[in-house]
Amino acid sequence: MTGYASAQQGASATGAEAEGRAPQNRRLGLEIRSVNSRFLDLSFRLPDDLRALEPTLRSLLTARLKRGKVEVRAAIENEDSNTLQDPPARLLQRLNTLQDSVKAWLPGAAPLSVADALRLCANANTSSHDWSEAVPALAEEALTALLSAREREGKRLAAMVLDRAKQLRALAQQAVPLVPQLVEQQRQRFMERWKEAMALTDGAILPEAARDRALTEATAFAIRIDVAEEITRLESHLDEIERLLKKGGEVGKRLDFLIQELHREANTLGSKSAALDLTRISVDMKVLIEQMREQVQNIE
Template sequence: MIQSMTAFARAEHASAQGTLSWEIRSVNHRYLEPHLRLPENFRDLEGAVREALRQGLSRGKVECTLRFTEEGSSKPLQVDGERARQLIAAAEQVASLMASPAPLDPFAVLAWPGVLGGDSSDPQALNAQALTLFGEALEQLRNGRSREGAELARLIGERLDAMSTEVAQLREQVPQMLALQRQKIIDRCAEMALDVDSPRLEQELVLLAQKSDVAEELDRLNTHVSEVRRVLKSGGAAGRRLDFLMQELNREANTLGSKAFDPRSTQAAVNLKVLIEQMREQVQNIE
């Protein structure tokens, strides 16, 4: 199944120790680029979170934010006196080396990790809960990317159908356009009193037909359209391959436009380029 790179997920878990919540946002990017925002007490999770992202996603800029609200309504604050004294002594030692040190702020001491806390909590248990919760949020994100990927595949499929119709109509019209162009040249020669039966004129008409022959471009367009359908059906990380196919489709449409000799073939080339550009914009969001 095709996956989009754009999605959002949020998962929350409340326990006796507090409330954990994960928010994951992903947008399109050439590679997998994770950005993690973790509270200081959860920094140990960074490696596991990055590995989970690497296993679960292939591409996208992914922002992961963890928030933890400690349950403290009925829990008295506790100050680690020994740690505070050590911190103050260290600060005073540094201050003695300075000419005019600023007074020590008690709130700065309280903000130091390990000085102020509530009841003792199990950091390993919290980390385990946070990692499990991240797995749930990541699964939500993958489901969201799958839903949007299915919609992108549908939109691209509609444009592929329109391209196939455009190519089939142009293929049917080419013989008529060539005959009309040939007749215009013959009529023009007759107006100028030129010998319309000369071998030279026949050679020129043959060359015109060869230069105006777009059968090869139409065949390649159909081949690329079929390949895009196959890739969409196969699913997986197909964004880069689809982007390459859009370039190839655009190349054939450009060649078709350069060989245009009739307003109908010119319009067909323009219509194809519009459809390809619409698909290319959608492909940029595919993983």
């Protein structure tokens, strides 16, 4: 199911006071996005400082999620990023020493610019904090919010599926009285053909034999177009769908299977159709079932 959640946590840079600077506040932001998928597909976009925590995050998500294409994003930002901090003299001295060493081996190397120096000093400050305890706690918070959002969407999807199931039941009830009417109409048609045939044969064929043949054909027609079994199985599948949705839990894959069975019964009903009304009912059923299929794939 689709969902989105985020969480933030701040921290102060360690060692800032020792360098004679004001502590630099940083914020860790974590986002979890989830879209529809039949299976669980995890992807991570983490800064280098948090890359080592990916296995921890993966284990955390797989323990609580079963389906969906899930993307986890994390970023570390300076809350006072609009204000340039004075780089510490120790770091500038270290950069200068490193630059001299590089140029000794690579005389053609370009010197560091002011922007390069500021960026490298900022990265050095940022990497000084240990996020190993903060990241799992933050991920738990975001994941709980995500599951709440998915639960709300699940209730909405379940209500929609139940509404389509109700409409399918109504269509099935419309189909039930049509078959006996068709059988009776066909029986009358066979009997009329029998009477016409008897009038043309001038007694060459025994009336009883011709009448039995007409009734046999009418019976075969009734068996061929009977959809009672399909209607019964369709209603049984709808009962199971309603039971699963009311029960809750991880029902997505079972619902997928039941939707396939519903489509099978609607197809069979259409293939047995001997009247436009039954064909229309079959088509309307397939439309509703397809709408259910699209939403069921979103349910975990």
